[in-house]
Amino acid sequence: MNLAKRIYTWVDVRIGAGALVEKELTGYLLPTNINVWYSMGSILLFIFAMQVVTGMLLLIYYVPDADKAFKSVTFIMNEVPFGWLIRMCHAVGSNMMVLILLFHMLSVLFMGSYKSPREMNWLSGFILLNLVMGISLTGYLLPWSQLSFWATTVATNSVGAVPVVGPYLVEFLRGGKLVGPPTLGRFFALHVAVIPITIAALVGAHIFFLQRTGVSTPPFGLQETTNRWLGDRYRYESHPGGIPFFPHYALQDLTSIAVYCALFLGVVFFDPYIFFPATAFVPADPFQTPAHIKPEWYFLPNYQTLKLFPSEFLGIAVQGAAMTFLALLPFIDRGQEKHPLKRPLFLACAIGGIVLYIALMIWGHYS
Amino acid sequence: MDARSRRKFLGLCLGGLLAGAGGAVLYPLIRYLAPRRDGSARRTVTFPAAEVPEGAAKFFEYNGKTAVVIRQKNGALVALSAVCTHLGCVVQWQKEKEEFLCPCHAGRFSAAGQVLGGPPPKPLETIPVTAANGTITVG
Structure with a gap:
């Protein structure tokens, strides 16, 4: 018996590793019509792990002090061997995480996978989307550049539109009347500790819900595409005769991750500053607002919506209503049908929503 | 080519x-x-001779480590590594006794860096030092 086999047997007789592998990997069967969109979650897990690792590496040289932050980032970019690579991976990775999260959400929407009994999966995923937006926003301030400073000023200022407590909320978020050194301290703590821990916990919950409920059946390539959940008692959605997760679907996951890596490294090596306007390379100056300050691409629709409405409160309220609608979608859309082509109202709303989102993004960019 | 050797070849490619x-x-x-x-x-460190009066010690960084230069009562200059050879604490100069004491585990060294007592296994490393035109050059 070789050494690896002996170690495996040693572990197996103590914790039943073989039974666990049989139950969760080789014996974990997936629907036969499963498609590539089901690997978005694995890509997201990979990106999150990459963000954690590159973030920890950046912490070695980054100094969270308003007088030193920009210098420390410049030092990472210009002096530390491969510092530029670690930082670019982190910065590009954050944008990619939002992009893949949106794809993951769209696939769940179009395949009707948010429907009962998966309301908790949807809600935990929706909260995760918001947390990823939050971690991106807080990370944006840390380089302490003109872009960081003024984008954070505008973003935190929008909270002021909340009736009654708005002005206090803005001050609370910033740790003072204006964005300054106390804001950096708060955002740093949120970015490296509070939000990552919350994301990790929610990812755990999200996977736990998936594990308990079972993988949803995609509506494509089937005659019967209605949701057959009865709701009378707990039932695990099993897929007898399905595709084993390991090695079959694990290989699909790896392929998707490899394709993602090609795209990601393509951006990192060939167009690393695609997400960096010129103001990202100038240290923060609290007395000099740069012209045409714009948020990141995924906040552009929110930015443009705020500009469209005559009052800031109305702009915030409309966005709040849209987000609440999206969060509560599984409770609003109670229809049994899962196939998108058999749900004309859903399809019209979803396509309309996507077009509106992209249009606002482009409008925000050029406005 | 049989399936086994093809599988082995592909496995090797994947491994590579x-x-x-x-x-x-x-x-x-x-x-x-x-x-x-x-x-x-830096390879050498220089400072004015007036900074090290008779019986005094000056600590400084030399090649990334802590070093010390002392002027003994007889006027002789000695430069040593100030890192204790026991567990790496920085030794302290005791002007009255003209010897070094390591506060961590009471290791004692003479002004020339020789072990006088305690756990240090070997003397402090000596560093070349010269004085000319009112400037001390170490290294």
């Missing part, structure tokens, strides 16, 4: 690819984490 990818990740990572060679590791 994975090893290449692993190397491409590890090399930048090790370079990123490796200690930096910055300007603090």
Whole structure:
């Protein structure tokens, strides 16, 4: 018996590793019509792990002090061997995480996978989307550049539109009347500790819900595409005769991750500053607002919506209503049908929503 | 070609690819984490002779480590590594006794760096020192 086999047997007789592998990997069967969109979650897990690792590496040289932050980032970019690579991976990775999260959400929407009994999966995923937006926003301030400073000023200022407590909320978020050194301290703590821990916990919950409920059946390539959940008692959605997760679907996951890596490294090596306007390379100056300050691409629709409405409160309220609608979608859309082509109202709303989102993004960019 | 040798060949190719990818990740990572060679590791250190009066000691950084120069009561200059040879604490100069004491585990060294007592296994490392035109040059 070789050494690896002996170690495996040693572990197996103590914790039943073989039974666990049989139950969760080789014996974990997936629907036969499963498609590539089901690997978005694995890509997201990979990106999150990459963000954690590159973030920890950046912490070695980054100094969270308003007088030193920009210098420390410049030092990472210009002096530390491969510092530029670690930082670019982190910065590009954050944008990619939002992009893949949106794809993951769209696939769940179009395949009707948010429907009962998966309301908790949807809600935990929706909260995760918001947390990823939050971690991106807080990370944006840390380089302490003109872009960081003024984008954070505008973003935190929008909270002021909340009736009654708005002005206090803005001050609370910033740790003072204006964005300054106390804001950096708060955002740093949120970015490296509070939000990552919350994301990790929610990812755990999200996977736990998936594990308990079972993988949803995609509506494509089937005659019967209605949701057959009865709701009378707990039932695990099993897929007898399905595709084993390991090695079959694990290989699909790896392929998707490899394709993602090609795209990601393509951006990192060939167009690393695609997400960096010129103001990202100038240290923060609290007395000099740069012209045409714009948020990141995924906040552009929110930015443009705020500009469209005559009052800031109305702009915030409309966005709040849209987000609440999206969060509560599984409770609003109670229809049994899962196939998108058999749900004309859903399809019209979803396509309309996507077009509106992209249009606002482009409008925000050029406005 | 039979299936087994084809499988072995493909396995080797995959292994080679994975090893290449692993190397491409590890090399930048090790370079990123490796200690930096910055300007603090100078070959010589100079300072005015007036900074080290008779019986006094001056501590400074030399080649990235702590060093000390003392002027004995007979006027002789001695430069030594100030890092205790026991467990790496920095020794302290005791002007009255004209000897070094390591506060961590009471190791004692003479003004020339020789072990007088305690756990240090070997003397303090000596560093060349010269004085000319009111300037002390160490290294």
